[in-house]
Amino acid sequence: MDFELGVELTALRRRARDVALAGVAEHGAVNDSWINGYSRGFSRTLAAEGWIGMTWPTGHGGGGRPPIERIVMAEEMISVGAPIAASWFADRQIGPSLIAYGTPAQQARFLPGMLSGEVTWCIGMSEPDSGSDLASLSTTARREGEHWVISGQKIWTSFAAVADYCYLICRTTTEGPPHRGISEIIVPMNTPGVEVRPVLDMTTNAHFCEVFFSDVRVPVDHLVGVEGDAFKQTMRQLEHERxxxxxxxxxxxxxxxxxxxxxxxxxxxxxxxxxxxxxxxxxxxxxxxxxxxxxxxxxxxxxxxxxxxxxxxxxxxxxxxxxxxxxxxxxxxxxxxxxxxxxxxxxxxxxxxxxxxxxxxxxxxxxxxxxxxxx
Missing domain, CATH: 1.20.140.10 (Butyryl-CoA Dehydrogenase, subunit A, domain 3)
Known part of the structure; x- marks a missing residue:
């Protein structure tokens, strides 16, 4: 079998390598750059190349290109340490989640900022004492009129200190089996009651954060997908991630x-x-x-x-x-x-x-x- 890339993919790889090396020359090389290399400036460069949302449907502003092209581009970026972290989560999984489960109003409001590289997202998933068991999370969102009131704590939330929005995985009911009652809600990080504390790891990286939610109020229309039935949505998101x-x-x-x-x-x-x-x-x-x-x-x-x-x-x-x-x-x-x-x-x-x-x-x-x- 011939595993060599075709002419178009080879040309994309070369262009991506040139852009990646230019980014390293300007911003510096970073190990594990998709999570440690934060630069909104370089994200705007990626956007100008059409490399954010390149696999998203054209009807949502994406490039409509095959996933293999994104893989080829991203391999060059990460291999040399180009700082792609400011747009990585949005491109990899949050944008596709909104396209799959979000309302037209949510898509119109949030996708353009992702595609332009101007807006950074974090994911509120892991919690203290929950380990890798998503179904055991305890951060809650209760409905009060036209708002969700959110209380709880997240940890290992990369970029929370610099993110504009958190794609929060929380519990809206405790009835039924543990994987039931889980919902996904968009939380603007400047909302009153949100407190972020960076976590410095042993290598001196500080992208990890712990985030505290103290009666944080967000509009009900920030719910993504079906209330209480988002476990499968999150599992699909993890497919993109892993x-x-x-x-x-x-x-x-x-x-x-x-x-x-x-x-x-x-x-x-x-x-x-x-x-x-x-x-x-x-x-x-x-x-x-x-x-x-x-x-x-x-x-x-x-x-x-x-x-x-x-x-x-x-x-x-x-x-x-x-x-x-x-x-x-x-x-x-x-x-x-x-x-x-x-x-x-x-x-x-x-x-x-x-x-x-x-x-x-x-x-x-x-x-x-x-x-x-x-x-």
Whole structure:
């Protein structure tokens, strides 16, 4: 089989690489740039190229282009560390969610700001003590007249400190099984009662935040989709999140740096390079399969699991071949790559842990029986 890209996709890849390198030259390179590289200026550049919403329907202002084109473009951006984070969540999942479940009024109000790169969104999903179990969330929204009144707390909410809107996953009723009663509501971040506290992680990244909602009032027409029946909406959103190229090449620049300084005459090093090169190709094929609609439902869990574990192997390889330079901070480049190595444990946690991904794959894709409860 011929896995080479065609003429048009090759031209897109070259153009994307040129734009990405220009962005790095202007704004600097960032490891895991889809979540650490925040620049509204560069998002406007992406918008001018037609690379935000490029797969969205033309009737909603999008490019109407096949998903494989977005994958090709995004791979170049993330591989070199171009700062795409300001528009990434909106492009990847919130825009498609509004197109699928939002009202015409919501689409007309919120999609243009996403497409122009001017508006940043965060996702209020994870909560303290809830882990990866979305159905256990406790942030509530109660109806009072023409408003929802929201109370609760979210954590690991990337970009909450700079976002204009939060796409909030909350509970509007406690009746029925845990996955029932979940709703999605758009919350402007400047609404009274919203408090954001940035969380500084061990690598000094500060994109994670905890967000507190204290009787936050938003209009009832900010509800997206069906009240109390948004669990499947959120699961569809996670399909967009877990099967993308960002889960494979977030630390590609670290790999390239490690190759520059390693001893390729060592057969063990050559063997590890071969294993990682094979991993990149397999991961890319899994992502392409998602983009081409060839994967079964729920298979993005397997794609994420494979790709993020590959990223951790990349970090282990870099630490091995860089030796003391991995922690010595001799140059700014050394500092950046030491930070990238320290960040690696996060890959298999954020977006759903690998153990949760394997459970999803076993139960929902392979149809394996659940382990019976004891007691």
């Amino acid at each position: 099967g993308g190229i960002d889960r494979l090449v977030s630390n590609r620049a670290l790999y390239e740096r490690a190759l520059e300084g390693c001893d390729r005459s060592d057969p063990l090093i050559r063997q590890e390079i071969a294993r990682l090169e094979a991993g990149y190709r397999l991961g890319r094929l899994l992502v392409y399969r998602e983009a081409l609609g060839q994967a079964p439902g729920g298979f993005s869990a397997a794609t994420k699991c494979f790709c993020t574990e590959h990223e951790q192997r990349v970090a282990e390889f870099a630490a091995l071949v860089m030796g003391s330079r991995a922690v010595a901070h001799l140059t700014p480049a050394d500092q950046a790559h030491a930070k990238a190595i320290a960040y690696a444990p996060a890959y298999t946690i954020m977006g759903g842990t690998s153990s949760v991904m394997r459970n999803i794959l076993g139960e929902r894709v392979l149809g394996l029986p659940r382990e019976p409860k004891v007691g």
